[in-house]
Amino acid sequence: MIQAFNLQKKFSSLHVLNGIDARIEQGEVVVVIGPSGSGKSTFLRCLNLLEEPTGGEIVFEGTSITGKRNDVNRLREKMGMVFQQFNLFPHMTVIENITLAPRKVKKLTKEEADDIAVGLLKRIGLEDKTHAYPNQLSGGQKQRIAIARALAMSPDVMLFDEPTSALDPEMVGEVLDVMKKLAAEGMTMVVVTHEMGFAKEVGSRVLFMDEGRIVEEGTPEEVFNNPKHPRTQDFLGKVLSY
Amino acid sequence: MDFTFMYKYYGFFVNGTAITLLLSFFGVTFGALIGVLFALMKLSGNRLLKSFSTAYIEVVRGTPLLVQLYIVYYGIPRLTGIDFEDLTLGIIAISLNSAAYVAEIIRAGILSIDKGQMEAARSLGMSHRMAMTNIIIPQAFKNILPALGNEFIVLIKESAIVSIIGIHDLMYNTDTVRGNTFRPFSPLVVAAAIYFTITFTLSKLLGILERRLRAGDSSI
Numbered sequence: 001m002i003q004a005f006n007l008q009k010k011f012s013s014l015h016v017l018n019g020i021d022a023r024i025e026q027g028e029v030v031v032v033i034g035p036s037g038s039g040k041s042t043f044l045r046c047l048n049l050l051e052e053p054t055g056g057e058i059v060f061e062g063t064s065i066t067g068k069r070n071d072v073n074r075l076r077e078k079m080g081m082v083f084q085q086f087n088l089f090p091h092m093t094v095i096e097n098i099t100l101a102p103r104k105v106k107k108l109t110k111e112e113a114d115d116i117a118v119g120l121l122k123r124i125g126l127e128d129k130t131h132a133y134p135n136q137l138s139g140g141q142k143q144r145i146a147i148a149r150a151l152a153m154s155p156d157v158m159l160f161d162e163p164t165s166a167l168d169p170e171m172v173g174e175v176l177d178v179m180k181k182l183a184a185e186g187m188t189m190v191v192v193t194h195e196m197g198f199a200k201e202v203g204s205r206v207l208f209m210d211e212g213r214i215v216e217e218g219t220p221e222e223v224f225n226n227p228k229h230p231r232t233q234d235f236l237g238k239v240l241s242y
Numbered sequence: 243m244d245f246t247f248m249y250k251y252y253g254f255f256v257n258g259t260a261i262t263l264l265l266s267f268f269g270v271t272f273g274a275l276i277g278v279l280f281a282l283m284k285l286s287g288n289r290l291l292k293s294f295s296t297a298y299i300e301v302v303r304g305t306p307l308l309v310q311l312y313i314v315y316y317g318i319p320r321l322t323g324i325d326f327e328d329l330t331l332g333i334i335a336i337s338l339n340s341a342a343y344v345a346e347i348i349r350a351g352i353l354s355i356d357k358g359q360m361e362a363a364r365s366l367g368m369s370h371r372m373a374m375t376n377i378i379i380p381q382a383f384k385n386i387l388p389a390l391g392n393e394f395i396v397l398i399k400e401s402a403i404v405s406i407i408g409i410h411d412l413m414y415n416t417d418t419v420r421g422n423t424f425r426p427f428s429p430l431v432v433a434a435a436i437y438f439t440i441t442f443t444l445s446k447l448l449g450i451l452e453r454r455l456r457a458g459d460s461s462i
Contacts, residue, residue, distance in 0.1 A: 077366075105367040
């Protein structure tokens with residue numbers, strides 16, 4: 001579904017991505033782990049071109065998206081993204097947040113978009129917040145709404161950029177539950193996270209990144225129980241000892 | 243203090259206030275419109291537009307309004323060969339001056355919106371323009387309303403300067419009354435009261451608008 005070939009990203013003199021080759025298949029849940037500054041988020045943000053790669057190629061559903069000629073907005077309709085900081089639109093109610101893009105981008109009528117939104121709100125268990133404003137919600141609720149907002153565009157793949165890192169510990173679970181459900185329904189997902197439990201339980205494949213490279217990849221069992229690369233061993237040793 | 247001159251001269255104040263209001267209204271409107279234009283130019287990727295807008299803002303902010311007024315008053319008719327009315331020239335000078343300040347206020351307002359908002363909008367497939375009009379500008383507008391209101395109030399007060407080119411605004415007519423009645427002081431008190439009434443009313447109206455816009459912000 002998504003392929004990255006020798007992906008490079010440079011910020012002036014800083015090399016954040018040093019040649020990433022990766023393949024994400026339909027229905028997979030790919031979890032990207034690694035230390036801070038390893039380029040995980042940048043890699044994810046390159047996939048929907050929020051960051052423009054400085055080299056290499058990305059192919060999405062059979063078309064190269066890194067070329068100049070392609071329609072970025074079209075591409076992004078097909079890739080939902082969930083951010084660490086939620087990024088809900090604070091001046092709009094929950095339902096307006098969810099229906100804005102379907103109405104403006106997909107040109108759905110208000111009724112059609114509202115139907116989709118109500119269905120999604122039920123799925124995430126927040127139908128009572130339909131007309132609330134984002135700052136009347138808890139962090140966990142905000143993030144669930146953000147997931148619903150992305151799903152409202154019925155994307156083919158969902159990108160999660162540390163979706164639980166800005167949450168109070170007690171709210172992490174409710175967000176991960178929504179993501180688990182989504183994975184069980186067969187959604188293709190790329191998840192950058194520090195939640196090793198989620199990676200083990202839900203991930204179909206784990207990528208370990210360090211210094212802008214994918215150092216190791218494999219099934220969760222392979223990577224967590226039997227890491228081969230010393231860098232992975234070191235990282236997991238530190239992270240899992242708690 | 244003796245205000246008996248008002249019986250005879252109140253018409254001067256009424257007419258002067260009307261001109262001041264007219265001048266301010268068009269000054270604010272055109273100033274805001276041109277200001278938006280300069281703000282967008284300064285934020286655009288086009289280097290030419292950007293440097294033009296930057297230069298304009300710096301020059302206008304760095305020179306006295308009085309000098310700008312004279313330049314417009316003597317310069318524009320000479321340049322264009324058209325015999326504009328004084329009032330028109332006054333409005334042009336005031337608008338061009340205000341535009342520079344409004345542009346900076348708007349630019350700062352747009353930049354104050356977290357970049358995650360633009361990213362979220364774009365990640366949903368919205369175009370840059372769609373994201374600007376639906377997400378960024380509504381939020382920026384709310385943030386800049388106090389600064390914008392302040393600029394409008396400054397403009398109303400500063401408009402008194404056009405009396406110098408012979409526009410019969412509140413200030414000019416006040417001077418006329420002072421001359422005619424040989425009372426140098428009391429007409430000024432009347433003028434001050436009128437200016438204050440205008441700006442205070444505007445300030446209250448903006449306060450109401452601001453509260454209404456913030457209605458959605460009430461947090462738990």
